[in-house]
Amino acid sequence: MSRLSRTTFVQLLIGKSICEALVVTAVAAGLFLATTNPALRGWLDRADGQTISGWAVDNNNPGRRVEVQLFIDDRFVEQRSANQPRPDVHQANRAADDWHGFVFATPQLAAGEHEAKVYVLHSGASSSRRTLQIIGNPIRFRSDVSQ
8 A cells, every 4th residue: 555545544534533523422412402401400508307408490481390309318209399489599580480499308317428419300302201400419418316
């Protein structure tokens, strides 16, 4: 194989690799956009032995009350609508009205340290496909006695 042929072959391989990387990136971006909703926002404000609370909003549909799910130590606990009053969220221009808060009663837990996470339930393009998006950061808290 001549030197010119090798150079052309290497250039073709590099071009092919770039095209493959672009296709993989496009597929990954499409999958991400199909399964997530960047307009879902919220925060986990508090977690302790009594309650776990925060807020959640869908900026694409600000009047809708989103569904949230509580997980403690990576175990599902409960699902509810984020429909409790949170005037502070409205006043900060993060929601169209006051009704985007959630409060969960902390379930009975073994004494020790635990981690609470709250996810917003998101329906993609198909209502039969639903995914969870975490809101805010997980909060670690202690339960001093079994309740």
